Amino acid sequence: MxxxxxxxxxxxxxxxxxxxxxxxxxxxxxxxxxxxxxxxxxxxxxxxxxxxxxxxxxxxxxxxxxxxxxxxxxxxxxxxxxxxxxxxxxxxxxxxxxxxxxxxxxxxxxxxxxxxxxxxxxxxxxxxxxxxxxxxxxxxxxxxxxxxxxxxxxxxSEITFEPQKNEKQPGIEEILNEVKNHFDNRFIELISNNNISRTNSAKRLLMYDVSINIKFNTGTKTHVLSVSEDSTFGDITDNIFFLLERRVAPFTYLSEWILVEDSTNIHIVIREVADQIPAKNIFKINNSYSVKFLANPYIATDSQIRLDERR
Structure with a gap:
């Protein structure tokens, strides 16, 4: 053949x-x-x-x-x-x-x-x-x-797609999507709180996508990663590293780059326990996150300064 x-x-x-x-x-x-x-x-x-x-x-x-x-x-x-x-x-x-x-x-x-x-x-x-x-x-x-x-x-990671126009018109589809997203969030909460059995079928259902935005000199690229029941925060950052391979060295999270939640501007500061924290506890369904390149390694006082600025 x-x-x-x-x-x-x-x-x-x-x-x-x-x-x-x-x-x-x-x-x-x-x-x-x-x-x-x-x-x-x-x-x-x-x-x-x-x-x-x-x-x-x-x-x-x-x-x-x-x-x-x-x-x-x-x-x-x-x-x-x-x-x-x-x-x-x-x-x-x-x-x-x-x-x-x-x-x-x-x-x-x-x-x-x-x-x-x-x-x-x-x-x-x-x-x-x-x-x-x-x-x-x-x-x-x-x-x-x-x-x-x-x-x-x-x-x-080097491939760029042309911006697409959103041709959807407001209507019943958007309403149904809102309802669906509500139930998606509620389902994950129930599993996270052990309110339903963690069967293999439930584990397969507990998978969702998150957007990761990376700003390069040529523009911002959005990559979509999957978060599953078994994913850890370390798994996600390892995956992002391969998307950044030509920009940062290995094992440089918090020294050369950091993730920021777009909706809240919260910087995700996790270091030695990254492989022990479930990714679903960090990455929220329907949220997006951005990679921020660091001029200097992130230190504890950076978080304090950011908290003081919010007050």
Whole structure:
């Protein structure tokens, strides 16, 4: 076979599709081959003279999995949902949405009924790759892939999406979203307070996305990370480090950078117990956070000065 899985994407996101394709080829030592229409390699993508519609139908029908790349560029593109519908109709083909730059709550129907993965989140990216290679019966070597996945996170952090206009009009949808957000928050409170059983199903449900804003010389980039039941604050900051790799040295939280909650401007000062504090106790659902680069290491008196200024 010329390919094993299909990447459904918008043409402007070819660079993301290329990173994902290269990742999966590398970790499987070319045992599986991706196909995506904008592949610029000599033997990839659509060829001169190809009837593009027929080629895409054929490639999807021969795939064991269709990976749907959802970004701010593509989320409203009808063609992705058409390709997803073809895959959904094939009994032996698995449909896997992956997100970058958007939250899971923003994924529209019918893709929102599928398990999605945030590929800018290290743990979520690991789970996605493990799931996909297992589809082909290939063992997933976590030790071998760790460094590769970290480099992918760093490469994805450099991708910028064009600002998207919000075309939604006020109405019943916004009201329903408010109700949904209320119940999402209440559900997390109940689990956190041990008012319901922590079954495996409940743990899977207790996963939400948070926005991390990083200001670079070229502008501010927003990355979306997943917070799960088992995530610690240290897991989240480790993931952010890979997004900042070219700006800061390892193990420099509070010395070269710090996280700030956007709505309150509270600086998150956590040092030696970062791996013991559950991330859900720090990162609030529907909140956003920003990376602040430090000219000097953060010290205790900085917090005192900030508290005095609030009074």
């Amino acid at each position: 010329a390919h094993n899985f299909f990447i459904s994407h918008y043409s402007k996101d070819f660079n993301v599709a290329e990173i994902i394709a290269n990742l999966l080829q590398k970790i499987t030592l070319n045992q599986i081959q991706p196909w995506f229409s904008s592949d610029k390699r000599e033997s990839g993508g659509l060829m001169p003279g190809d009837i593009w519609f027929s080629q895409i139908i054929e490639k999807i029908s021969r795939s064991k999995a269709v990976v749907v790349l959802l970004t701010p560029n593509s989320i409203n593109r009808p063609w992705l949902y058409y390709e997803s519908g073809i895959a959904q109709a094939l009994p032996e083909c698995e449909l896997i949405p992956i997100c970058i730059g958007i939250k899971g709550n923003d994924v529209p129907a019918p893709l929102n009924v599928y398990q999605y993965y945030q590929v800018s989140d290290l743990e979520s990216l690991r789970n996605f790759t493990a799931k996909l290679v297992s589809k082909f019966g290939i063992p997933f070597d976590e030790d071998m892939t760790k460094g590769i996945l970290e480099r992918v996170i760093s490469n994805l």
